[in-house]
Amino acid sequence: MHSATSRAPDQASSPADDRASSAADIEARLTAELASVVAGARRRALRDGDRQLDTAHLLHSLMESDPEVRAAFESTPQIARVLGYLVQRSIGYGLRWQGSVEDSGEVPVMTQPGWSPSALTAMDHALRRAAARGRDRAGGCDLLAALAADAECRAVEVLHHAAVDPASLTRRLDESSRQG
Known part of the structure; x- marks a missing residue:
């Protein structure tokens, strides 16, 4: 949990302070389940020896921990194939990603050490999707929809x-959110 820091009106904030508060703002607007997904993705990135948490780390953590995310897929074999590719990341598939920065070309709203620009953009889009549905916090399906919408990211x-x-x-995620 992040604590709010007050600043006297005459104290200027540095760009680094603004980025840190923006990252804290994003994480404060996640459901507890999605915050757990982000923590799992961070651990996975560290374990894999990656410099940055990327969209594939987020997808992997979502798939493992969120039943609503798994339910958005067409079939159990489809889920198994996605998880299969994600598991292979550290043993071959995805090794070409190590040491490189994931950037799908969208300008991220902010930068944050340890996050790829694409992962930050996906989190921002997830928050916007949740807000458009009248939600204060983004959930796993919001993030999955944001990941799937970025044609150039590693998750896609x-x-x-x-x-x-x-x-x-x-489309399935959008239909489900309109019904729920």
Whole structure:
């Protein structure tokens, strides 16, 4: 849990302070479950020897921990294929990503050490999706929809390899959010 820090009106904030508070603001607007997903993705990135948490780390952690996210897929074999590719990341598939920065070309709202620009952009889009649905906090399906919408991110590359159509996945998530 992050504590709020007050600043006297005459004290100027540095760009580093603004980025840190923005990252804290994002994490404060996640459901407890999604905050746990982010923590799991951080541990996975560290364990894999990656410099940054990326969208594939987020997808992996979502798939492992969120039953609503798994329910958004068409079938159990599709879920198994996605998880299979994600597990292989550290033993071959995905090794070409090590040492490189994931950047799908969108300008991130902010930067944060330890996060890829694409992962930050996905978190921002998840928060916007939640707000558009009248929610104060983003959940796992909000993040999955944000990941699937970024055609150039590593999570979508995994989905393509697992024969998952990101556009169909996004439509199912949108339909589900309108019904729920």
